[in-house]
Amino acid sequence: MNYPSKLIENAVEEISKLPGIGKKTALRMALHLLKRDEKQTLNLSEALTAMRTKTQYCRQCHNISDDILCGICTNPKRDESVLCVVEDTRDVLAIENTSQFRGLYHVLGGIISPLEGIGPGDLNIDSLLNRIAEKQNSDSAIKEIILGLSPTMEGDTTAFYLTKRLKPLNVKITTIARGIPIGGDLEYADEITLGRSIVSRIVYE
Amino acid sequence: MNYPSKLIENAVEEISKLPGIGKKTALRMALHLLKRDEKQTLNLSEALTAMRTKTQYCRQCHNISDDILCGICTNPKRDESVLCVVEDTRDVLAIENTSQFRGLYHVLGGIISPLEGIGPGDLNIDSLLNRIAEKQNSDSAIKEIILGLSPTMEGDTTAFYLTKRLKPLNVKITTIARGIPIGGDLEYADEITLGRSIVSRIVYE
Structure with missing residues (x-):
């Protein structure tokens, strides 16, 4: 052009x-900024x-x-015995918005993805292991690690790798539940999700 | 959040x-920039x-x-007797990409839209009339004005207004053809477009 x-x-x-922005959208944005007050662009x-x-x-x-x-780490009301491991900040925001989690987080800063050349060494995994090991046998010991990773190929790979590394540390390892989303329709659920939701069914108490 | x-x-x-960007997309972009080289954000x-x-x-x-x-205005190969009136720069780019127009342009800088509070006074209409009047009866007189406006409510309103103002200047006024798009299917064309394309049918020569 x-x-x-x-x-x-x-x-x-x-x-x-920027992600998801093509040349046409970019041009629309540029012309939009040109029409608006100069202050907006400078801001x-x-x-x-x-x-x-910064x-x-x-x-x-x-x-x-x-x-x-x-x-979150400095908030005395949070439960420091539970750690939720997530891919990035967006996941922290998403979980915080549910108000259902009172523990602390550990942000990996990515996910294992051989296709994009991201290996375990590029993620904050060593610092996670250190964080658990340091506090072991103390009053503020970490008792449970929740793997809050997406149920995708990369997420599962990362979860598998983490489980292997975390096992020797003697902490309880859990993962967020996979199943039919609330409001979802059984009929349209894919076979794998539906199958898993039967296997890991929830007992009414 | x-x-x-x-x-x-x-x-x-x-x-x-920015147009078309919500809070979630904006956050995705911000986190993307944080992951990339600092140089990218500064650029x-x-x-x-x-x-x-500038x-x-x-x-x-x-x-x-x-x-x-x-x-375009300074290009001696362009035909200065034909002026295509368009809404904004994007339309100039779109028409230039067709390589079918060799005249000059006049960018209105918007379109008459009472809903958005844009009236004829906010557009480059006076300068269009002056541009035509100035050259009248000279060698470089403007002979034809093509209204290259979108066939929407606002585009038609603007075209109607321009036609009224241009009439006294004795120039030929035309508009880009409305009809079934190339590759489009008659069956799925809306009634108004199909109706107009029959009324303004093209004679095979």
């Missing part, structure tokens, strides 16, 4: 590097730069944080 | 002001700021331009 100016071309080029640029250059990660759980330790 | 840091919250807030910020603060508009056709006059 022949862009009317180098400045636009450059902006479109950079915007289209956007500044917010992006500040986020990228964001810190919690030293304990590796979640994004404003400080050395994040708000 | 409780964002893990103020910096992220601020970035998500600004990104989600994006700089490209946006440069685009917004972009010029062609003095003659109001298209985005690197100079006082744009590359």
